[in-house]
Structure formats: structure tokens, C-alpha cells
Ligand SMILES: C[S@@+](CC[C@H](N)C(=O)[O-])C[C@H]1O[C@@H](n2cnc3c(N)ncnc32)[C@H](O)[C@@H]1O
């Protein structure tokens with residue numbers, strides 16, 4: 001995944017920055033983009049693998065919602081050897097992502113079947129699930145539809161099943177939020193992004209990626225019915241939560 005082309009999508013000055021879309025151009029540079037943009041991305045993938053090994057139930061389905069190129073699917077699949085009757089359904093509504101994801105998964109051998117479907121996750125039936133992963137996807141769903149989606153995920157999970165939810169978030173404290181945003185920008189600078197790239201990317205995602213506070217996420221998960229919720233990873237304004245049914 002690290003050997004992808006370098007992300008230079010926002011490197012040149014744009015007269016008008018359009019809303020960010022997961023199109024073919026993004027597909028080509030996505031592994032580089034996400035590794036240089038999300039602090040702890042590789043650690044989160046590793047943790048998703050570990051948690052999947054623990055919580056996957058025999059003869060159940062595992063979901064990767066907003067799978068992009070299948071990084072979380074691969075992390076989960078590598079940890080499912082010996083889990084009988086488990087299959088993975090990975091879903092994304094970007095046709096370009098889905099096409100490349102299918103090719104990518106073919107490059108790895110596994111006994112766990114993985115199907116990649118091109119659909120809006122809000123339309124996907126979730127059933128007999130033991131692990132549902134949303135690795136930086138909920139943030140792209142309109143805020144007023146997030147509760148309903150979480151509710152559907154909860155209903156599709158078996159007792160003891162888990163939701164693995166990773167999100168960029170904002171702090172409830174305005175001053176400390178600025179600190180977190182600043183540390184994240186420093187991280188991007190250290191990874192070779194220029195001020196122009198950072199500010200143009202920020203403008204591009206502003207309207208399509210609305211972030212909530214961790215308090216809001218925790219409250220929603222509780223309201224959906226999850227009996228236990230735990231943050232298991234955090235770096236600056238990026239966090240991963242484990243919610244158990
Ligand atoms: C930041 S990427 C996710 C990264 C990926 N999960 C990983 O671990 O590498 C967000 C993905 O969610 C997808 N997405 C956004 N809204 C969606 C929706 N309503 N239904 C399905 N996929 C969606 C985008 O196409 C994109 O591929």
C-alpha cells in the first residue's frame with residue numbers, strides 16, 4: 001500500500017477549490033494521501049486486525065463500510081485464519097475505489113471470501129454481523145443521518161458483536177481544538193505537505209466532511225444501544241472507538 005504515487009492533488013494554486021470527491025485521481029494517490037494525512041493510520045489498521053481476531057464470530061459476516069482500497073479489509077482478513085465460516089463484505093459508493101479495491105484484494109491469497117460492493121452504505125443490508133468497521137467513513141455521511149446508520153448497524157450485529165469506528169473529531173473546547181488542529185497540520189507539514197496543500201485540502205473537505213466531538217460520537221453509540229464504548233486509539237484530532245453490542 002505504501003508504494004502508491006505521491007499525492008500532489010492540491011500542490012498547485014487553484015482558482016477555485018471544488019468539493020473533495022473520491023474519484024480516479026484520488027484513487028491513484030490514496031495510500032500515500034491517507035498515510036501522510038491521518039496520524040496513526042497504520043497503527044489503527046493494526047488494531048482493527050487485532051480487534052477483529054478477538055471479536056469475529058464463527059459463521060458470521062464482517063463488514064468494511066467505506067472500504068476505499070480495502071486496507072481495513074486486508075487487516076481484518078489477515079487475522080481471520082482459523083475462523084470458520086466467516087466472510088467479508090466491503091462497500092464503497094465510489095466506483096473508482098471499488099474497481100481498484102477488487103484488483104488490490106486479488107493480489108492477496110486468503111481462505112476468507114471478500115466481496116466488494118459498489119453501494120451507498122446507507123443502502124446496504126447488514127445482517128448476522130460480528131464486526132463492522134467504519135474507518136474514517138461516518139464523517140462523510142450527513143450529520144443528521146448518522147444516528148440512523150448507527151442504529152441499522154446495531155440491529156445487524158449479533159450479541160457480542162462490535163463496531164470499530166475511526167473518525168477525525170473536534171474538541172468540545174474551542175481553544176484546545178485549535179491546538180489539536182495545529183498539531184495535525186504540523187504532522188502534515190512534517191510529511192511533506194506545503195501550506196498551500198494543507199489549506200486547499202482543508203477548503204476541499206470543509207463542506208463534505210463534517211466532524212463531531214467525541215462526546216457526540218459516544219452519545220450516539222449509547223443511544224443506538226451499544227452497551228460499552230471505549231476509545232482505543234487517539235492521536236491529535238483522530239480517534240478510534242470500539243463499541244460492543
Ligand atoms: C477516508 S476513506 C476510508 C478509508 C478506508 N476505510 C481505509 O481504511 O483505508 C472514505 C471512503 O468512504 C467512502 N464513502 C463516503 N461516503 C460513502 C457512502 N455514503 N457510502 C459508501 N461509501 C462512502 C468514500 O468513497 C471513501 O472511499
Ligand SMILES: O=C(O)C(=O)C[C@]1(C(=O)O)C=C[C@H](O)C=C1
Pocket residue numbers: 033034037038136168201205
Ligand atoms: O487531510 C486531512 O486533513 C484529513 O482530514 C484526512 C482525511 C480523513 O480524515 O479521512 C480526509 C480525506 C481523505 O483524503 C483522507 C483522509
